[in-house]
Amino acid sequence: MVTELLFYLLSFVAILCAIMMIFSKNPVHSILYLIATFFAIAGHYFLLNAQFLGMVHIIVYAGAIMVLFLYVIMMLNLNEDAEPVKSKLQKITATLAGGMLMLVLIASLKNAELKTQMPGNEDIGLVTALGNILFNDYLLPFELSSLLLLSAMIGAVFLSKR
Amino acid sequence: MVTYIVIKLFLVLFVFVLALTVAAYSTYGERKVSAWMQDRIGPDRAGPFGLLQPLADGIKMFTKEELIPSSSSKYLFILGPSIAMLTALMAGVVIPWAGPIEMFGQQVSFQVSDINIGILYIFSVVSIGVYGIMIGGWASNNKYSLLGALRASSQMISYEIAMGLAIVALVMKSGTLSLGEIVAQQEGSWMNVIYQPLGFLIFLICAFAETNRAPFDLPECETELIGGYHTEYSSMKLGLFLFAEYINMFVSSAVISSLYFGGYNLPFSHLWGLTGGWLAAAQFGFFFLKIVFFIFLFMWVRWTIPRFRYDQLLHLGWKILLPLAIFNIIITGLVMWANGQLS
Numbered sequence: 001m002v003t004e005l006l007f008y009l010l011s012f013v014a015i016l017c018a019i020m021m022i023f024s025k026n027p028v029h030s031i032l033y034l035i036a037t038f039f040a041i042a043g044h045y046f047l048l049n050a051q052f053l054g055m056v057h058i059i060v061y062a063g064a065i066m067v068l069f070l071y072v073i074m075m076l077n078l079n080e081d082a083e084p085v086k087s088k089l090q091k092i093t094a095t096l097a098g099g100m101l102m103l104v105l106i107a108s109l110k111n112a113e114l115k116t117q118m119p120g121n122e123d124i125g126l127v128t129a130l131g132n133i134l135f136n137d138y139l140l141p142f143e144l145s146s147l148l149l150l151s152a153m154i155g156a157v158f159l160s161k162r
Numbered sequence: 163m164v165t166y167i168v169i170k171l172f173l174v175l176f177v178f179v180l181a182l183t184v185a186a187y188s189t190y191g192e193r194k195v196s197a198w199m200q201d202r203i204g205p206d207r208a209g210p211f212g213l214l215q216p217l218a219d220g221i222k223m224f225t226k227e228e229l230i231p232s233s234s235s236k237y238l239f240i241l242g243p244s245i246a247m248l249t250a251l252m253a254g255v256v257i258p259w260a261g262p263i264e265m266f267g268q269q270v271s272f273q274v275s276d277i278n279i280g281i282l283y284i285f286s287v288v289s290i291g292v293y294g295i296m297i298g299g300w301a302s303n304n305k306y307s308l309l310g311a312l313r314a315s316s317q318m319i320s321y322e323i324a325m326g327l328a329i330v331a332l333v334m335k336s337g338t339l340s341l342g343e344i345v346a347q348q349e350g351s352w353m354n355v356i357y358q359p360l361g362f363l364i365f366l367i368c369a370f371a372e373t374n375r376a377p378f379d380l381p382e383c384e385t386e387l388i389g390g391y392h393t394e395y396s397s398m399k400l401g402l403f404l405f406a407e408y409i410n411m412f413v414s415s416a417v418i419s420s421l422y423f424g425g426y427n428l429p430f431s432h433l434w435g436l437t438g439g440w441l442a443a444a445q446f447g448f449f450f451l452k453i454v455f456f457i458f459l460f461m462w463v464r465w466t467i468p469r470f471r472y473d474q475l476l477h478l479g480w481k482i483l484l485p486l487a488i489f490n491i492i493i494t495g496l497v498m499w500a501n502g503q504l505s
Contacts, residue, residue, distance in 0.1 A: 026235075028238075028300060032238075032297070035293070051277060051278065051279050052279055052282070055279050055282040055283060055285075055286050056282070058286040058289075058290065059282065059285055059286045059289055062286075062289075062290055063285075063286055063289025063290055063322070064289065064319060064322070067289075067292055067293075067296070067315050067318070067319055068315075068319065070293075070296055070300075070315065071296075071312060071315045071316065074296070074300055074308060074311065074312060075312065126278060127278065127279060127339055
């Protein structure tokens with residue numbers, strides 16, 4: 001009962017903040033709404049008993065990436081006057097492309113099975129279970145993705161040195 | 163169930179009042195310590211030895227005129243100090259203040275919540291704490307405030323990484339992310355600082371940087387930025403920013419004590435012959451002494467070491483502390499492997 005209520009509350013906050021992020025004119029306000037959205041999504045992780053994922057979500061997205069976003073936008077000092085005005089053609093194209101993406105997403109998700117419970121045991125999101133799964137069953141993909149991140153990091157350092 | 167909730171609520175209130183009281187008297191302590199180190203007397207007018215000085219400061223802060231710059235973004239201007247204060251107070255929740263005792267026919271733990279990822283919780287609270295400074299600095303619409311906010315954010319991000327890696331080595335050694343368990347593991351054995359001296363040093367330096375204390379107080383560097391991110395703030399909103407820094411100092415001292423210095427554990431606890439409530443009281447007292455020592459260390463360093471230059475700060479964070487932290491992880495792993503602790 002309480003879980004269900006929390007679920008609807010968090011979903012409402014997440015969707016409202018996501019919409020506000022798109023519609024606010026000031027880029028700094030947009031970022032703050034996006035941070036609020038991330039917190040609502042982290043709340044969903046906690047509802048699913050995935051405490052580790054929820055915390056890491058907050059640390060990585062809200063705590064690090066969004067700070068960098070905010071940093072860059074404050075540096076650029078974008079505001080309502082300085083916002084570039086797009087031409088009509090660009091606006092129409094963007095709307096069409098976005099609408100098509102939405103259609104594809106709806107088409108792929110409309111037949112998906114709606115699950116209200118986590119599959120399997122309830123401790124799946126806790127750090128021990130997650131670590132066991134990652135380092136036993138999915139070791140290769142895990143190491144490959146870390147290699148990918150490492151190469152991206154080296155690339156960024158290399159580009160900044162040029 | 164009802165007793166449980168009442169106990170937890172009481173504990174939350176206790177931690178809240180404790181954090182505020184300690185922070186208030188830290189401001190007094192800071193003035194006295196600086197006076198002592200500079201051969202002055204320090205505040206001695208309000209009450210005996212100036213002990214009522216924090217109260218006088220509070221009244222002064224509340225009664226000052228409150229200004230909101232007309233060119234600022236009003237809601238964000240108010241949101242800034244609120245977030246700073248909120249996140250500063252949130253971290254105390256996972257710290258175990260004393261060992262569990264039997265009370266009202268049930269096990270009572272002096273830790274508001276023993277979530278199994280306590281360290282990550284503290285880490286996330288610290289990482290969102292920077293938003294208070296950033297939002298406040300940006301909303302002031304003042305170039306000095308903005309520069310302070312930018313410095314705060316890049317400094318926080320740089321030192322968070324080394325801090326996280328220092329904790330990784332500790333977590334490898336302890337095998338758990340729960341703060342309660344890490345403290346309980348140190349009972350009757352050596353403190354973690356013996357096993358992780360380098361990790362402790364990195365964590366301590368990063369704690370100085372994360373709380374924006376000297377020698378890392380670049381965001382409010384008065385010789386370059388007037389007052390930094392809180393230049394435009396007045397009255398209690400300024401008070402909240404300053405107060406949040408002292409609460410952060412208190413919480414970091416508590417975290418350092420519990421991660422590396424055995425938390426509430428008494429040395430040679432079996433020789434003291436204490437049980438039940440007395441043991442818990444002694445444990446809390448001892449923990450509090452450790453915290454006070456680290457708060458003193460924060461002040462000691464502030465009035466001894468001059469401020470870094472900004473490029474020196476980033477150099478230290480990225481080119482010295484980060485490789486050292488990775489080296490520490492490798493050494494920890496090798497030692498654990500040699501001891502057969504890795505299966």
